[in-house]
Amino acid sequence: MTTPLTAATAAATTNPIFISTTTLNTLLSHKTLISHFQSTLPNATLSLSTPPRHSLSTSPNSSLLLMPSFSTSPSLPYTGVKIVTSHPQNSSLNLPGIHACYTLFDSLTGQTLALFDATELTLYRTASVSGLASSYLSNVDANVFVMVGAGNLAGHLIKAHLCVRPGISKVFIWNRTAEKAVALAEKLTQEGGFEGVSFESSGCLEEVVKLGDIVSCATNSESELIKGNWLKEGAHLDLVGSFKPSMKECDSEAIRKGRVYVDNDIALEEAGELVSAFEKGVISTDGICGNLVQLIKGEKIGRKEQKEITVFKSVGSGVVDILTAQLVYETVTRDPAAQH
Incomplete structure (x- = not known):
């Protein structure tokens, strides 16, 4: 046989x-x-x-x-x-x-x-990991989505978050090169398939972050873009860009204010936002609330209260x-x- x-x-x-x-x-x-x-x-x-x-x-x-x-x-x-x-x-x-x-x-x-x-x-899997995390960490009634960065990953991140938070009706896109934010907003508008969703570019990062129920960052920044005191009550911050200690997309105040989750534990060594916060004593490794698998299995609780700030840091994995x-x-x- x-x-x-x-x-x-x-x-x-x-x-x-x-x-x-x-x-x-x-x-x-x-x-x-x-x-x-x-x-x-x-x-x-x-x-x-x-x-x-x-x-x-x-x-x-x-x-x-x-x-x-x-x-x-x-x-x-x-x-x-x-x-x-x-x-x-x-x-x-x-x-x-x-x-x-x-x-x-x-x-x-x-x-x-x-x-x-x-x-x-890579774009699909990175965005889908963020979308899956958002289903546990962002508010179910999230309405305003802010995309920081307008590279190839940005459109995927927007679509992945819209999958799990269909109540989103306004998407703001910010990019250092403003023309790229404008181009992505126009592309998504023309692409269609997003009933009831408007796409706009913005030249003022602080202004739109203060409005965001979900703020997603996909940049190669080595300097802090998102300030913790900009994040509104109940916001979810999704950090995707950094994959080495020299890179960071938010300041340590954002890490301090949020309940922080990671895609996997390698993020504790690779993510510049976390490494910097650890070095400053803003948070310890014990202060990380859990990883994505623990959220899926129910071993860790995601969002507990509507008003709390949550942070998800993704560095990717095999x-x-x-x-x-x-x-x-x-x-x-x-x-x-x-x-x-």
């Missing part, structure tokens, strides 16, 4: 498939990915081994990141690695600052299953990369026509 092959092993007998950005966009939505993370993250964190992200400075302003993850669980028989380049100066060239590729292997045989243009994959790759790959192998 032969042992049934897993979907991954069976597919590995054929040539690896390439999943383009175009294909990825037809297969993924923020809503389905948020749901996938909610149902799979708790078990995945038990079965996956995810070594710390390896970050190399390739120039004073550029980085190369290596993010591996692997599992031998029958329910997740994959090994994956993402290679990311970060070139913030690309904004002056009108190019994305982040580029990435992802390779998915069968963890039982080591065979290559799929190659992804993972720039878009866990959400491989779960995103799993969802896309298994969708394609169930329906090969979806690849075209």
Whole structure:
């Protein structure tokens, strides 16, 4: 009697498939990915081994990141690695600052299953992690959303938060280069599909942050953008941009005022906002209220009161990369026509 092959092993007998950005966009939505993370993250964190992200400075302003993850669980028989380049100066060239590729292997045989243009994959998974956290941490009646930064991730973050907080009716976008904020607001307005939502650019960061029920930041800033005393009662602050101690998007007052959660515990070492607050004695590591998996499992309580301020700091991990790759790959192998 032969042992049934897993979907991954069976597919590995054929040539690896390439999943383009175009294909990825037809297969993924923020809503389905948020749901996938909610149902799979708790078990995945038990079965996956995810070594710390390896970050190399390739120039004073550029980085190369290596993010591996692997599992031998029958329910997740994959090994994956993402290679990311970060070139913030690309904004002056009108190019994305982040580029990435992802390779998915069968963890039982080591065979290559799929190659992804993972720039878009990274945007989807980062935004969906923030959206999922927001479902536990932001007020259910959130109405005003503030997007700080107008890069490629910004549109994804707006859409992910709208998935979990459909009551949002006004989105303000701020960017250091005002023209980019204007362009993103116009793009989202023309794109449609956001019934009852208005998109506006703003030239005054302080003014719009003071209005925000949810404030999401996706920048490469190495200086504090968001001041804690700007945050309104009941606000949720979503910090996505920093991934090394020299980067920070808010001051230590915002960390002090908020109940702080992280996507994973590596954030305590990598996030400049937290590292700085720890060094100043504003908060200790024991003051971090929990991580995303603990929120999903109910081991930690998210928002307790309507008036409190919450903070979510995300630095990313190989866990959400491989779960995103799993969802896309298994969708394609169930329906090969979806690849075209």
